[in-house]
Amino acid sequence: MLEEPIYCEDLFNYHRNPTIEVKVGNTTIGGEAPIRIQSMTTTNTLDTEGTASQVISILDEGADIVRITTQGRREAYNLENIKKVLLDKGYNAPIVADIHFNPNAAEIAAEKVEKVRINPGNFAGGAKKFNLIDYTNEAYDEELESAKSKLKPFIRICKENNTAIRIGTNHGSLSDRIMSRYGDTPQGMVESCMEYLRMCRELDFNDIVLSIKASNTRIMVHTVRLLVASMKKEKMNYPLHLGVTEAGSEDEGRIKSAVGSGTLLADGLGDTIRVSLTEDPEKEVPVAQKLVNYIIQRKDHDSIPVGMVTSFTPYEYNKRKSHAVLNIGGENVAVVVGEADNEKQKADYLLVDEIDKPDSSRAYVIPYKNWKPELGDNVYPLVTAFELKESIESVKPVFVKLSLSELDQQIIEKLKSNQNIIVLAYSNHINRPVEQRALIFKMDELGLTHPVVLMNDYSEDNLEDLQIKSAADAGLLLLDGFVDGIMLSNTGAVSKSELTNISFGILQASRVRFTKTEFISCPGCGRTLFSLQETTRKIKSKTSHLKGLKIGVMGCIVNGVGEMADADYGYIGSGPGTVSLFKNRELVKRNLPGEQAVDELIELIKQNGDWVDPEG
Template identity: 75%
Template sequence: MQEQALYCEDLFNYHRNPTRKVKVGNTSIGGDAEIQIQSMTTTNTMDTDATCNQVKSIVDAGADIVRITTQGRSEAKNLVNIKSILSKDNYTTPIVADIHFNPNAAEIAAANVEKVRINPGNFAGGAKKFKLIDYTDEAYAEELEVAKSKLKPFIQICKDNNTAIRIGTNHGSLSDRIMSRYGDTPQGMVESCLEYLRLCEELEFRDIVLSIKASNTRIMVHTVRLLVASMKKENMNYPLHLGVTEAGSEDEGRIKSAVGSGALLADGLGDTIRVSLTEDPEKEVPVATKLVDYINKRANHESIDPIPVKSFTPFEYNRRKTKAVLNIGGDNVPVVLSKFIESAQQADYNVVHSIQEMTNPELKYIIPYSLWDNERENVYPCFSSDQFLSEPKLPKVIFLSLSLPELNEDVIKKLKENTNVVIVLSSNHINKPIEQRAFIFKMDELGLEHPVVLNNTYKEDNTEDLQIKAAADAGILFLDGLVDGLLLKNEGSISLETINETNFGILQASRVRFTKTEFISCPGCGRTLFDLQDTTKQIKAKTSHLKGLKVGVMGCIVNGVGEMADADYGYIGSGPGTVSLFKNREMVKRNLPKAEAVNELINLIKEHGDWFDPEG
């Protein structure tokens, strides 16, 4: 239990993970400071006025910290002009310089802004070759010494100017040294971070924030947990910056961010957060704010009693062992339950409250037990706990609505006697997903292998609010393989079709069921070489019907190849007005004119047999 819970303070009750406080200009990250909201400019950093205006827009939207792309020495020097104009206009929000591949730029920036972000994967080793190199222990140690020698002057400038550092590791942008020993794994990402952290401590510098990001929410969540557990073992407690990188835009970007960052926030991890959307950066801020505010309300909640943990694996995905009932649980993909609607994406089971609603005999329905009769095929009764206990002879297959307080000795005894039961798990607790996790831990302790469908109800009139809350609540349980289906209900004015789409969106963002194309698109920054938002919309319009395919749309070549690590196909800006296309990480078409690139991407997908025409 202790080893499994090592990544957080308490598996059953919300507490912020204790971290050291790091001063960043006029604010702080970690310790007793509130969770700080961040965003990042997308302007050319040499365009001083445009960058200043965008910083102001981001701050006006509510951001506590703003990051600015800093490609080289010129951009680092221009941060002085940007800071001067902002200060004259009474904008004193801390600025973070975002550095890749350029220690010299980092040194200049460290004297001019409150915080500098460096990536261990490319700070000292130059451009990655994406080739496995057989490092001896001596060669490995020599590279670390090179990294230390490049860090030393940078650290000294940070000390002299009270400048904080973010050590930011990204999935897919690990150094060749780390890749050779650990591969592109959670262990490799964690070690990449810890190597630089240890070097900083050797240089007696501790004003550090850490981040480990990925576009794959499962990798992101399990790796951040592993980082925290690893730090605890080494008596470290540095604050965490959270974010799902390249989350995308519109609905999927919001849902994906809430699934990943929400799962970590739910366990008290995270001291600052950015939601990365392929949209104007000021639109990221309210999404992050809503997510943080939603989780913060759980502080000092009514206690949830701890339960012995048997099979929970917080650092890797392992699906809970269940006995399949119908097509729910076992090795089946998680199902969606929904009120019946005529929709392009039909739910697996339609929840109805009258016989008259069952209009299509080819569909599967769930109806309250009091209205059920056994004359119809594909219609299944849903029992309350009282009905379950009072009925002497149960139908062959039933759905059972339960919550943790209802899992008493009588219910447990009857569940052990009846295995063809799907549990529809609800919660009225303010810490909904953690009470539901406790329910599942209790089932495992008792040896109950019934499949579980989450049944979460909201009262929202705003689609974004529903997406953020529902994804944050359900995502953590799907990412850990603990549940087998999802039923969202909403008592507000949001359409049933939107609720149903949110069901499927959460499953996809949680990596458990893919029903549409997944787009891994970066939010853009000063390095972006084309209109990222418009291009992403064009690509989505032409490829969104390719179920299960992953398409990366990246603004530049700097980290694009690595950070779209999970993509099947990649569209990456390679120069002014030019684009290179990738199959997995291999470049197959170089420096295409941008006007031709989208069609060439379609041709590339067709060449590899992954294209099919949209229906209708």
């Protein structure tokens, strides 16, 4: 059984995680308030009219809160002018100042806007040096006291002005002190938050929202869960801000955000959310709205039977122990069962209604009513639970469509007597991923180690809607290693080949199978000094064939090195019109002219043996 306290209210039924209410200007975060939608400006904060105009565009799309980069004192003072323009035009939504490295700017901003975001990794210690220092306990405590001394005047100003704060920890931007004791781990990220929480409580300040973000969805989900469990142990319940940082653009940005944030929302975690896309900021808002609306409709759903939890490790990834059938389960990579191939990727198994002449190089799944042995050894029957009870005795590998309610004693006996079955876990429940998880819990309790492929069907005409819903549903099962593959179907207008593309995208976003280049690109902000969207498109057009390679495209040097922690190569803005290139976190080429930096990036990839020429 899981150790208490568990990270959520109920593993089997949807409930919002209870938190205190935090007032941010005229808006409440947490408690009984709706899940708030946020975005962030990309303009120069000293451009008063331009920044105000972008804030308005974001608010007009339906955002509740807008964050603005605040690099230094000048930008902090100019927040007042931006607020005046907004108020003159009838906009009174809360503004959040985004602070890094500069407690003085934070103190000024706390007098100008409703909320200030600080990063424990760099609020008190300046720029990260990525130094591993062997701290004694005394030295560790001394640095912690130094941080508290810098936090204290800031908290006093926040109290005087009724200003809320967000303590926002990012993967890759932990302090050298935390890194020395915990490394760049979920435990380190959580302790970075908890240290500042404890200091705030000592200073009698509770208007706090928390966030822990990463571009790695697995790290992000497990770390946020660990943070909530850690708060519960210390009798804390502050609201959570959710987001997958540097999610990217287009399809992968939407899928990656839905996998990460959707997984947490499904278990009731999250009180405000931002979807970070390398696109115009107002485009983030409808994506976040769709994700939130899809999850919250599960409130007050029909109860899912509570079962025994025996093998769930919610704070780290451990793949469920399954035996292999064909190339599914065991130590095999997660598979895609699809109804059509994508132009770039073929499904591992083609689901067809009927077939006369199977291609001997492909594997097929076909409904049992249309299956016959003479079709060959590469064509496998798909049966219902009823058909499994009534008809199937063959040892031939068979795919069985199964829901939690169908797992009765007769099916259990069939599974126990036949190890050659692949379970297609489906659900018609409004809270389908949780019911599917309950099915897997039940199988594990019974000692059934059959491989499980997630089987979800939709009726969507809009591609973005389908991406968001399918990724949110699948993330909960894939990020915890519960399933061995994915099978999506859709009765709407989205093409079947697009379904296969989404399936592979979900597997990659969930960190279980890499079939294309992964781009870790930030959304940009007022610190970005080049066209991030145009540059990202250019890099993608030249490198998107590099299967499994991770490339970070970051707007500035302030957090770029740390926040692209997972990237193999980094392209980071270093000044007006200049770019620095990194291999992992090591600076390789400094201050290159922007017009030649993409070609230099490709040359760097080639020099390190990671380049392959595109096919065709």
